[in-house]
Amino acid sequence: MSLVVQKYGGSSVADAASVKRVADRIALYAKAGHQVVVVVSAMGDTTDELIDLAEQVTATPPPRELDMLLTAGERISMAVLSMALNDLGVDARAYTGSQAGVITDEVHGKAHILKVTPGRIQDALDGGSVAIVAGFQGVSHTTKDITTLGRGGSDTTAVALAAALEADVCEIYSDVDGVFTADPRIVPAARRVPYISCEEMLELAANGAKILMGRSVEYARRHGVPLHVRSSFSGRIGTLVTDQADRLVPVDPDLTIPAAEVVHLDAGRPSKEDIVHSNREEGLEAPIISGVAHDSSEGKITVVEVPDIPGKAALLFDVVASSGANIDMIVQNSSTVDDTVAISLTLPEADAPAALAAIERARETIGYREVRYDDQIGKVSVVGAGMKSSPGVSATLFRCLGEAGINIDMISTSEIRISVVTDVHRLDDAVRVIHSAFGMDADQTEAVVYGGTGR
Amino acid sequence: MSLVVQKYGGSSVADAASVKRVADRIALYAKAGHQVVVVVSAMGDTTDELIDLAEQVTATPPPRELDMLLTAGERISMAVLSMALNDLGVDARAYTGSQAGVITDEVHGKAHILKVTPGRIQDALDGGSVAIVAGFQGVSHTTKDITTLGRGGSDTTAVALAAALEADVCEIYSDVDGVFTADPRIVPAARRVPYISCEEMLELAANGAKILMGRSVEYARRHGVPLHVRSSFSGRIGTLVTDQADRLVPVDPDLTIPAAEVVHLDAGRPSKEDIVHSNREEGLEAPIISGVAHDSSEGKITVVEVPDIPGKAALLFDVVASSGANIDMIVQNSSTVDDTVAISLTLPEADAPAALAAIERARETIGYREVRYDDQIGKVSVVGAGMKSSPGVSATLFRCLGEAGINIDMISTSEIRISVVTDVHRLDDAVRVIHSAFGMDADQTEAVVYGGTGR
Structure with a gap:
């Protein structure tokens, strides 16, 4: 019982x-x-x-x-x-x-x-x-x-x-x-x-x-x-x-x-x-990837020409966090031309209006030039405990997306996950090519490709 | 406050x-x-x-x-x-x-x-x-x-x-x-x-x-x-x-x-x-009647030719009560021809099936000849604290119903109420003529009739 x-x-x-x-x-x-x-x-x-x-x-x-x-x-x-x-x-x-x-x-x-x-x-x-x-x-x-x-x-x-x-x-x-x-x-x-x-x-x-x-x-x-x-x-x-x-x-x-x-x-x-x-499929270790997740409910805020001075980026994140927004991914790109950086962050679309208003209020203090918002983004993630010991995962991921002509906008990783942001209109394609590239399709019982390098 | x-x-x-x-x-x-x-x-x-x-x-x-x-x-x-x-x-x-x-x-x-x-x-x-x-x-x-x-x-x-x-x-x-x-x-x-x-x-x-x-x-x-x-x-x-x-x-x-x-x-x-x-209308005591209530949700069971022997009627009521029915009114008529009585009782229609089944099961013990059930009855009641000291109420009630050609089937009374059972198809008429006869109609501000006798 x-x-x-x-x-x-x-x-x-x-x-x-x-x-x-x-x-x-x-x-x-x-x-x-x-x-x-x-x-x-x-x-x-x-x-x-x-x-x-x-x-x-x-x-x-x-x-x-x-x-x-x-x-x-x-x-x-x-x-x-x-x-x-x-x-x-x-x-x-x-x-x-x-x-x-x-x-x-x-x-x-x-x-x-x-x-x-x-x-x-x-x-x-x-x-x-x-x-x-x-x-x-x-x-x-x-x-x-x-x-x-x-x-x-x-x-x-x-x-x-x-x-x-x-x-x-x-x-x-x-x-x-x-x-x-x-x-x-x-x-x-x-x-x-x-x-x-x-x-x-x-x-x-x-x-x-x-x-x-x-x-x-x-x-x-x-x-x-x-x-x-x-x-x-x-x-x-x-x-x-x-x-x-x-x-x-x-x-x-x-x-x-x-x-x-x-x-x-x-x-x-x-x-x-x-x-x-x-x-454990015949003759194989446990598969590296457990699944592919996708999410089209986030938007991306990009703050352009933030002065490259210590503390300015931190101030931006403080401002966004205090608006109640849950920040997901962050990418910072240094400009090679002037002393500014562009900072992009993703967050739930529902949190965006409050975050944008907070950033606008802090315009003087932060001293940035412009804020852009894009809700046409999608995030696709591969998750698997096996990737800890498999350096080829990211290479396979990027190669299959490249072959399908899907641009990668942002990347974030954890020990057992890689997420990339793409145009939301290519999100379904991205999920399909990744699923196939990692040998997870139901008809792919044999030729499992874990990435060109590694293993 | x-x-x-x-x-x-x-x-x-x-x-x-x-x-x-x-x-x-x-x-x-x-x-x-x-x-x-x-x-x-x-x-x-x-x-x-x-x-x-x-x-x-x-x-x-x-x-x-x-x-x-x-x-x-x-x-x-x-x-x-x-x-x-x-x-x-x-x-x-x-x-x-x-x-x-x-x-x-x-x-x-x-x-x-x-x-x-x-x-x-x-x-x-x-x-x-x-x-x-x-x-x-x-x-x-x-x-x-x-x-x-x-x-x-x-x-x-x-x-x-x-x-x-x-x-x-x-x-x-x-x-x-x-x-x-x-x-x-x-x-x-x-x-x-x-x-x-x-x-x-x-x-x-x-x-x-x-x-x-x-x-x-x-x-x-x-x-x-x-x-x-x-x-x-x-x-x-x-x-x-x-x-x-x-x-x-x-x-x-x-x-x-x-x-x-x-x-x-x-x-x-x-x-x-x-x-x-x-x-207290001008020059009048409090009216005798507070209101006329009516109820068409009851049915009537009549048990015919019950032996006129002490205990038989009591047995019938025991049988009905133990079926879970709430008995409202009871009328017993002695036959002048033989040594039997007819007993009628009213009860909520929802209680009738169980009560009828119980009476049927007790047919031998009670020794009656026949049971009849009628769900086409209506009850009209006049209620008023004033009727305690006003003997003319029932006379007015019976007279107005008689003039309207409405037969009275059963009668029951309390200190401040008289109820009569009629054909359910005459129930609304009964309510109207009684309401009018006791001077309760809104346009009858003066000529209030409390009954021909008494007062």
């Missing part, structure tokens, strides 16, 4: 029929003897509809009241899911975040979980019930007010509950079959990754992969919770996200998905052997 | 525009210096929509989970109303029933309030905020689960909070201008009653008047809370329901309703003088 925490996103519970399908899946786990805790998001577009409603009465909803409003969404989905389970003969009980012991700070709209005291959830499990918990919400330890956790909050709720309950695995269900080597809508040949480390998943998430929010992966890494990313629409095996492959839960042979739901019957969870087999 | 509890029903907060109109009204009270607690129902048809959703996943929703689902409705309306108030510059905070200290028993779907500990509400008031409270809901003192109070629950929440906070008045807002002498949709000449005693209001509510649920009136009477029934769509003065006319709150001269909303500008609350003046 295992203790499994499952999280279902809004698309998995979009309507009554979807709720019943999810209930069927949960019932299989419960009837196989597992203890199950289910974390659920609001149904379909409910959250957006509630935000629309708020906007109809005020342009500036108080954050406390907005949290109270939005938490109604999960209240509905969890109660309906619990009813559907009871209808299948599975004893289930729904709990709000507060009832489940999700204790947060008092920052409405983006609260952080401080601790989880799941006494009532443990009691429900001990009593043989499936516990359904509202995702995305908690209660402030100081004000006792209801809080929400912000984007990706339901994933974080699930991971935090899994950690507090010492669950064997935390399954994250959405409408995607797992983590892919690239977005399958752009790269039809993209392959599912059966196993990925937390560090790689964090880099993918930070650079545009939407399957998991970085925050929940960080939490899982810190508490050693194995994450299993799966689709609620299929029986496929999904992707396991963990740094501790030896903590893998064995496949439960009794656990199969209803035949009607099976697209490709892998059944259950991947075993350690599955993963080792999948990750 | 007064402490006012206001309750707004679903029709008063049906959409964003309605919510804003209600917020305007609350803001007037708050800006006039009053402390205001607002109890709010779910917006428009939200509760019905949630029930529909539940029915899509199961025919038998567990009561605990259904309560969890339905309480999402008030969570939405209270948060949106709070936002609308903040948008008007009025500090407001929304609280669930649990947060407001509404402690109930554990009977899901029709919980009873055991006590109210409104510490957080008092704190909010002391801090200068308007407190918005979800109606219809509470938290069980034993299981800590969320409960709902059943039909009329929001009225009861408002009255219970008003009692616990020792409010000066509890204003019940709906889409009707107050308590009327009859349903204005049936009797266009019906008049608003400016003042009515709790006892009369209870009789009207129990006999079909839908403006207030009897349960909240009982609670108000027990705790001495003056109720003020008003419309959120007009500035009209409404109806005061209380046994203690000397506890009336004086009219606040600063309190007026926005000009655009005023249909008939009475302003504020009725003063004691207003009420005494309204109830």
Whole structure:
């Protein structure tokens, strides 16, 4: 018997029929003897509809009241899911975040979980019930007010509950079959990754992969919770996200998905052997690259002719940071003609207006000549733990982009990632040529090219 | 400065525009210096929509989970109303029933309030905020689960909070201008009653008047809370329901309703003088009759040829009561031909199937010949404290119905009420002729007829 925490996103519970399908899946786990805790998001577009409603009465909803409003969404989905389970003969009980012991700070709209005291959830499990918990919400330890956790909050709720309950695995269900080597809508040949480390998943998430929010992966890494990313629409095996492959839960042979739901019957969870087999292709080491992520939601600010005097560049970054913007990449080019530099930085498009206004206000102090803004940029990133020891990665990357006639505008790197900025109109092409160049296309089982030099 | 509890029903907060109109009204009270607690129902048809959703996943929703689902409705309306108030510059905070200290028993779907500990509400008031409270809901003192109070629950929440906070008045807002002498949709000449005693209001509510649920009136009477029934769509003065006319709150001269909303500008609350003046027409005592109520939701079971032996009738009533039916009226007619009686009883149509089945199962024991059921009945009731000392009331009632050719099928009386059962197709006619015969029509300011005999 295992203790499994499952999280279902809004698309998995979009309507009554979807709720019943999810209930069927949960019932299989419960009837196989597992203890199950289910974390659920609001149904379909409910959250957006509630935000629309708020906007109809005020342009500036108080954050406390907005949290109270939005938490109604999960209240509905969890109660309906619990009813559907009871209808299948599975004893289930729904709990709000507060009832489940999700204790947060008092920052409405983006609260952080401080601790989880799941006494009532443990009691429900001990009593043989499936516990359904509202995702995305908690209660402030100081004000006792209801809080929400912000984007990706339901994933974080699930991971935090899994950690507090010492669950064997935390399954994250959405409408995607797992983590892919690239977005399958752009790269039809993209392959599912059966196993990925937390560090790689964090880099993918930070650079545009939407399957998991970085925050929940960080939490899982810190508490050693194995994450299993799966689709609620299929029986496929999904992707396991963990740094501790030896903590893998064995496949439960009794656990199969209803035949009607099976697209490709892998059944259950991947075993350690599955993963080792999948990750080590015949005669090859683990592949260098785990995936290609892309992001077209950033813009680029370029400040031209900044005096090349110590402290001026630092002042610019201070000004931008104090506007609340999250700076991603920075490139500084010295001019060979005069004593000035050009500084470019990328940031979320939503942060750009405030940042541009702040830079404008500091024009005199910084003493630059001109500011330009470009929202037509795209960022493509290759991520892989293997690149630490593979010097050829950047050469392969630059060569394949060059051969495709795609200009590289900016570059940034970490130990396990290289990101480049290109024209947004070439972003999809860039993702495809990179995916192919690193041998990740599904039909490229043999001739894997890791770069001309190195290895 | 007064402490006012206001309750707004679903029709008063049906959409964003309605919510804003209600917020305007609350803001007037708050800006006039009053402390205001607002109890709010779910917006428009939200509760019905949630029930529909539940029915899509199961025919038998567990009561605990259904309560969890339905309480999402008030969570939405209270948060949106709070936002609308903040948008008007009025500090407001929304609280669930649990947060407001509404402690109930554990009977899901029709919980009873055991006590109210409104510490957080008092704190909010002391801090200068308007407190918005979800109606219809509470938290069980034993299981800590969320409960709902059943039909009329929001009225009861408002009255219970008003009692616990020792409010000066509890204003019940709906889409009707107050308590009327009859349903204005049936009797266009019906008049608003400016003042009515709790006892009369209870009789009207129990006999079909839908403006207030009897349960909240009982609670108000027990705790001495003056109720003020008003419309959120007009500035009209409404109806005061209380046994203690000397506890009336004086009219606040600063309190007026926005000009655009005023249909008939009475302003504020009725003063004691207003009420005494309204109830005592020129040269007349208080009218005998407060109102005419009607109810077409009952059916009639007739059991024919019950042996006229002591205990057989009692057995029949035992059988019906144990089926869970609420018996309203009973008539027993002895046969002059044989030693049998016919027994008729009325009960809510919803209770009829179970009662009929129970009677059928007891056929042998009771020894009757036949059971008949008739759902084509209507009940009309005249209610008035004055009839205690006015013997002519029943004579007037029977005469006016006779003149209109309306047959009386059954009769029941209390100290301040006479009810008769008629063919449901003549029910509206019955209401109209009775309303007219007792001088309640709006154009009958003079010639009030209290019955040919008596007085």
